[in-house]
Amino acid sequence: MKKVLSVNNLSVSFDTYRSEVKAVRDVSFDLHEQETLAIVGESGSGKSVTAQSIMRLVPMPPGKFVGGSIIFNDEDLTEKSEKQMESIRGKDIGMIFQDPMTSLNPTMTIGKQIAEGLIKHQNMSKNDAHVRGVELLKLVGIPNPEKRIKQYPHEFSGGMRQRAMIAIALACNPKVLIADEPTTALDVTIQAQILDLMRELQKETGTAIILITHDLGVVANTAHRVAVMYGGKIVETGSVDEIFYNPKHPYTWGLLGSMPKLDNHGEELKAIPGSPPDLADPPKGCPFAARCPYVMKACGEHMPAYYESSETQKTACWLLDERAPKVEPPEFINVGGSKVHG
Amino acid sequence: MAKYIMKRIAYILLSLYLIITATFFLMQAAPGSPFASERKMTPALEKQMEEAYGLNDPIHEQYIDYLVNAITFDFGPSFKYVGQDVMDIILRSFPYSIVLGLEAIFIALGLGVLFGVFAALKHNRFGDYTAMVIAVLGISVPSFIMATILQYIFAIQLDLFSVARMESFWDTILPALALATTPLAFIARLMRSSMLDVLSSDYIKTAKSKGMSQRIVTYKHGLRNAMLPVISYMGPLVAGILTGSFVIEKIFGIPGLGSEFVTSITNRDYTVIMGTTVFYSVLLLISILIVDLIYGIVDPRIKINAKGGGK
Ligand SMILES: Nc1ncnc2c1ncn2[C@@H]1O[C@H](COP(=O)(O)OP(=O)(O)O)[C@@H](O)[C@H]1O
Numbered sequence: 001m002k003k004v005l006s007v008n009n010l011s012v013s014f015d016t017y018r019s020e021v022k023a024v025r026d027v028s029f030d031l032h033e034q035e036t037l038a039i040v041g042e043s044g045s046g047k048s049v050t051a052q053s054i055m056r057l058v059p060m061p062p063g064k065f066v067g068g069s070i071i072f073n074d075e076d077l078t079e080k081s082e083k084q085m086e087s088i089r090g091k092d093i094g095m096i097f098q099d100p101m102t103s104l105n106p107t108m109t110i111g112k113q114i115a116e117g118l119i120k121h122q123n124m125s126k127n128d129a130h131v132r133g134v135e136l137l138k139l140v141g142i143p144n145p146e147k148r149i150k151q152y153p154h155e156f157s158g159g160m161r162q163r164a165m166i167a168i169a170l171a172c173n174p175k176v177l178i179a180d181e182p183t184t185a186l187d188v189t190i191q192a193q194i195l196d197l198m199r200e201l202q203k204e205t206g207t208a209i210i211l212i213t214h215d216l217g218v219v220a221n222t223a224h225r226v227a228v229m230y231g232g233k234i235v236e237t238g239s240v241d242e243i244f245y246n247p248k249h250p251y252t253w254g255l256l257g258s259m260p261k262l263d264n265h266g267e268e269l270k271a272i273p274g275s276p277p278d279l280a281d282p283p284k285g286c287p288f289a290a291r292c293p294y295v296m297k298a299c300g301e302h303m304p305a306y307y308e309s310s311e312t313q314k315t316a317c318w319l320l321d322e323r324a325p326k327v328e329p330p331e332f333i334n335v336g337g338s339k340v341h342g
Numbered sequence: 343m344a345k346y347i348m349k350r351i352a353y354i355l356l357s358l359y360l361i362i363t364a365t366f367f368l369m370q371a372a373p374g375s376p377f378a379s380e381r382k383m384t385p386a387l388e389k390q391m392e393e394a395y396g397l398n399d400p401i402h403e404q405y406i407d408y409l410v411n412a413i414t415f416d417f418g419p420s421f422k423y424v425g426q427d428v429m430d431i432i433l434r435s436f437p438y439s440i441v442l443g444l445e446a447i448f449i450a451l452g453l454g455v456l457f458g459v460f461a462a463l464k465h466n467r468f469g470d471y472t473a474m475v476i477a478v479l480g481i482s483v484p485s486f487i488m489a490t491i492l493q494y495i496f497a498i499q500l501d502l503f504s505v506a507r508m509e510s511f512w513d514t515i516l517p518a519l520a521l522a523t524t525p526l527a528f529i530a531r532l533m534r535s536s537m538l539d540v541l542s543s544d545y546i547k548t549a550k551s552k553g554m555s556q557r558i559v560t561y562k563h564g565l566r567n568a569m570l571p572v573i574s575y576m577g578p579l580v581a582g583i584l585t586g587s588f589v590i591e592k593i594f595g596i597p598g599l600g601s602e603f604v605t606s607i608t609n610r611d612y613t614v615i616m617g618t619t620v621f622y623s624v625l626l627l628i629s630i631l632i633v634d635l636i637y638g639i640v641d642p643r644i645k646i647n648a649k650g651g652g653k
C-alpha cells in the first residue's frame with residue numbers, strides 16, 4: 001500500500017539547564033494508507049516527542065531537530081514554517097491526546113471546538129459547521145448529538161470527551177491520525193469501546209493511524225504493525241503477529257512478559273528489573289544493555305544495526321549477529337502460535 | 343438564576359444585620375464622646391445634648407431604634423455638623439468616590455491584564471523581567487507613598503496636574519493612579535502566572551493541533567481561561583480600592599466618602615461612622631455578588647443555581 005508518512009533518522013533533543021536531553025534518537029518508520037502503526041514503549045521512551053515532532057508541536061526552544069526528516073506529501077515537515085504547518089495540522093494530520101479531561105477547552109462548547117477546524121480548513125459557514133458537527137458527534141457514537149453539541153466539556157464523561165476529541169481530530173478527514181495514549185486515562189471497559197470506535201472509523205475513512213501506547217494489550221486487537229521504542233530509539237519493528245509470536249528483541253520479550261494474559265494461570269507477571277537510561281547522557285551502545293539479561297561486551301560499546309528477519313521485521317540487537325551465542329526467547333512467548341488476527 | 347440571586351440577597355441582608363450590630367456595639371464600647379472636643383461645653387449643656395440625641399436611653403432601645411432606622415437608610419443627623427443628615431453627607435460625597443474608584447478599577451484591570459499577558463508572552467525574556475520587577479515594586483510600595491511620588495513628579499516638577507484639587511476629570515487621574523498601583527501590579531503578576539499555566543495546558547495543544555493560528559490560540563483559547571483567577575480577584579480588588587480611598591482621598595483633598603469616613607472617626611461622629619460603614623458594606627456585598635455572577639457567565643463549570651449556592 002502507498003506510504004503516507006515517512007520518518008527518516010529523526011533525532012530530537014531538548015536543551016535543558018542541566019544538559020541536552022536526547023529524547024528521540026535516529027528514529028525511522030513508515031506509515032501506509034489504511035494502516036494502524038502502534039508505537040509501544042515504557043513512559044519516557046520518546047513516543048510523545050516523536051508524535052509531536054510530526055505535528056511540529058514540540059516547543060522549540062527548548063526542543064530542536066538534530067537531524068532527519070519527516071516526509072509527508074513529498075515534503076519535509078521539519079522544514080515547514082509555522083504558517084505552513086497551520087494548514088496541515090487538523091486538515092491533513094489530526095491528533096488525539098492522552099487525557100480527555102484536560103485536552104478540551106473548558107470554556108468553549110463542544111460544537112465550537114469542532115467547528116473551528118471546519119471553518120478554517122474547509123471554509124464552512126458557522127451553520128454548515130454546526131450541521132457537520134452534529135454528524136460527527138453521531139459518527140463517534142455520542143447519543144443526542146443536537147443537544148450535546150451545545151454543551152461544555154465538563155458536562156461529558158471521560159469516555160464521551162474522548163469521543164468528542166476523536167470527532168474534532170477527524171473533522172476534516174485527515175490522512176493521518178496520531179493518537180497519543182488515547183485510552184490510558186480511561187476505564188478498561190471504556191478503553192475497549194474507544195479502540196473499537198477507532199477501528200471502525202478507520203474502516204470507513206481509511207485514515208492511517210499512529211497509535212501510541214505503553215500497553216501491549218491495546219496493540220493486539222488494534223494495530224497492524226508495531227514499533228517498539230526504548231530509550232529514544234526504535235529497537236524492533238514488525239507486524240503484530242511477528243511482535244507477539246516471534247519477537248527477537250529481549251526488550252520486546254520483557255514487555256510481553258509483563259503483559260497480563262487471560263490464560264495466565266496464576267503465573268507471576270515479570271516486570272523488567274532496572275530503569276530506563278538517562279536520555280541526558282544516553283549509553284554509547286544499545287540503550288537496553290544495562291537491563292538486558294543477555295548482555296554481551298559489544299552491547300555496551302556499539303549500537304547494533306537493524307537485522308531483518310523478514311520483509312517487515314527489523315530488530316536492533318547484537319544477539320542476531322552470526323557471531324553471537326544462540327539465545328532462546330523465554331518460554332512464555334508462544335513462538336509461531338496462533339495469529340492475533342483471525 | 344432568579345432563585346440564586348434571591349438567596350444571595352438573603353445572605354447579604356444577614357451579613358448587613360451582623361455588620362450593623364457589630365458596629366453599633368463597638369461604637370458603644372469605644373471611649374470618648376462626640377461632644378468631647380477642644381471647646382469645652384458646660385456639663386449641663388452636654389447633658390442636654392446627649393438627651394437630645396437619645397444617648398441616655400437604655401442601650402437596647404438605642405439599638406432597636408438604630409436598626410429600624412437603618413432599614414430605611416435613615417441614619418439620623420450628624421452629631422458634629424448641625425443640621426446635616428448622615429445620608430446627605432453620604433450622597434454629597436459618594437459621587438467623587440465612585441468616579442475615583444471606577445477609574446482605579448479600570449486602570450488596574452486594563453493595564454494589569456495587559457502587562458501580565460505581555461510578560462507571559464515574553465516569558466523569561468527581557469520584557470518579562472522588566473514587567474515583573476516593576477510589578478514587585480508596585481506591590482511593595484504603599485499607595486500613600488505612591489501618591490506622594492506622583493504628586494511630586496507630575497504635579498510639582500512637571501506641573502501637569504494640580505496637587506490637591508477636585509474640579510475636573512483631569513484632577514482624578516493622579517489619585518486614581520495612586521489607588522490603582524498596588525492592585526495593578528498584583529493583577530499583572532496573577533495574569534502572568536495564570537496565562538503561563540494556561541498556555542502550557544493540554545487544550546492549548548489541542549487548539550494548535552487543529553491548525554489554529556498563534557493569535558487565536560493565545561487570545562481565543564488562552565486569554566478567556568487565564569482571566570478566571572483575575573475575575574475571582576475582583577471581590578478583594580473592590581474591597582482594596584474602598585479602603586485605599588480612605589487615605590488617597592485625604593492626601594489629594596478629595597471631598598469623597600473615604601475622607602468623610604476618616605473625618606467622622608476622628609470626630610467620633612457616631613451616626614456618620616455607622617452610616618458610612620453600613621453604606622460601604624452594602625456596596626461591597628453587592629459588588630461581590632456582581633463579580634460572582636460575572637464569573638458564572640465566563641466559566642460554564644460554575645453552576646449558578648439555587649441548590650449549590652454558587653461555587
Ligand atoms: N519540554 C521538554 N523539555 C525537556 N525534556 C523533555 C521535554 N519534553 C519531553 N522531554 C523528555 O523527553 C523524553 C521523552 O519523553 P516522551 O516522549 O514524553 O516520553 P513518552 O514515551 O512517555 O511519551 C523524556 O525523558 C522527557 O523527560
Ligand SMILES: [Mg+2]
Pocket residue numbers: 044047048049180181
Ligand atoms: Mg507520552
